[in-house]
Amino acid sequence: MNSDIQTWIEQLRSGNVRALARAISTVENRAPGWAELLKALFPHSGKARVLGLTGPPGAGKSTLVDHLARFYRNSKENYTVGIVAVDPTSPYTGGAILGDRIRMQDHFSDPGIYIRSMATRGSLGGLARTTADVTTVLDASGRDLIMIETVGVGQDEVDIVRLADVTVVILVPGMGDDVQTIKAGIMEIADIFVINKSDRDGAENVEREIRTLQSLAMRGDGWTPPIIKTVASQGLGIDELAAAVSAYESYLREKNLALNKSVENWQERLVEMLRDTLLEKAREKIGKGGLSRYAAEVAEHKRDPYTLVEEIAAGLEKS
């Protein structure tokens, strides 16, 4: 291994926030050396507790995550915390328009809480993979607890948060007509439900609906996700949520399910990594010009895309 990387990793593991930030940027942007860096960091990872938190826009996730971070930071264990906030963004500019959240400054004085906003990198980015890689960096840096926060209710968010050890789905009263659809999408990934803004009208309805959907869907591991009511803006329910997280972690340990869950997650991650790697190799061989020439032929209906892709794939294997 490169001795520069060795020094960098030592700095990062000794708590140097700049070395950490640089490592995350390298991995997020796939800058030169990213793969070597991850290979070197991997043996140091696997110790952090990883929480995934998701929910529809307007559910108050950021506020909840901030309170939870302070709770763990101020606990008797004095946890160091890393937060990865994944934002939707423009597919064309490839960067978040809004930039980092204002709340970042809030925590900035405490190096024990590190917050990083991540932008999606267009449709080829493999956002779930990048998020997982950034989590590996934070984990290897020695952070005790990592929270992955994502806004949304789609497959992206499911892919991202399911890589966590514990997945928290945040709902709010009064989501309107489509709340059923949202819940259908994320129902089975939730290890814990949070009803935030639970002082609002309709909190009981949301709870009832979750219970109904729970009675329909069976979990393989026998765990019944608890429903925690919070009012994040007032810091209410945060300790109950932390207790629920601990309870689920204990359950996984007692039932020897933690390794199973990790194997399943790695199965997904390996497939995604393999897909990206294969595609990268294919793109290199075809070249930018080749691809747009093919696209023009298909757009003009001179060629059918299904046969074309088969031919390209066969050609790559042979070469």
Place this chain on the structure above:
Amino acid sequence: MNSDIQTWIEQLRSGNVRALARAISTVENRAPGWAELLKALFPHSGKARVLGLTGPPGAGKSTLVDHLARFYRNSKENYTVGIVAVDPTSPYTGGAILGDRIRMQDHFSDPGIYIRSMATRGSLGGLARTTADVTTVLDASGRDLIMIETVGVGQDEVDIVRLADVTVVILVPGMGDDVQTIKAGIMEIADIFVINKSDRDGAENVEREIRTLQSLAMRGDGWTPPIIKTVASQGLGIDELAAAVSAYESYLREKNLALNKSVENWQERLVEMLRDTLLEKAREKIGKGGLSRYAAEVAEHKRDPYTLVEEIAAGLEKS
């Protein structure tokens, strides 16, 4: 070509709804013969107008799409319409919990409006690709106008609707704190903005925010997306929306941009198809057992995943 497929395609193209439904199911489920079917259908495609419509949960998309479908159906051209409604769903069961929408029955008596709900098929499904393939089937069947409707604000939805000729983004007043984030994600894919439920308080605010964001982002094609106000539940603003769609289509034609847009879309689609095909071949070679063995080794930290994936990819090329 198989003569069974030939007969099937003739039925489908003569307006037989059963033949159409069977073809869509075959393509959606990747049932035997799906690739051959698409190859045979492709030459018949490319004639339909394709609209993509997306927006956050609760924006009233279904109602709007229903009204728009009726509008086109009752126009003097008597358009035949196909609607593909893409729903988020469980990654484990692989099927929509909620099933098809109730409104389907509403249109069922008119074979000129065909509605199909699609479920996501887990993280490996390539939902954008499947939606595009289903659109090709509808297009080849002779539908004059196809609407792709999707719930959400994430990368999935962006990937799906950007394959349309015209993309409509639907917003509503009073979306709460995260409305900025939503708009950042879908701002640049919108060819037309709709503010639905525009009789509610705050419609002017939404309009002002869109205008502000528009002033920041430049479009490559010089088009300024209009903002149409609707109250879909009362059928208000539907003809203005249809006029805006026509105006954008005319603009693309006048500026000779339609082919460019199609080439760009095909470039994305080809990459996605290639990625899926390569991964499929890789999975076949590794086998289910091989993959879980690898995943277990990584989960137990016996092996680093980054080196492992490189080795697998190199092995595939050689064989």
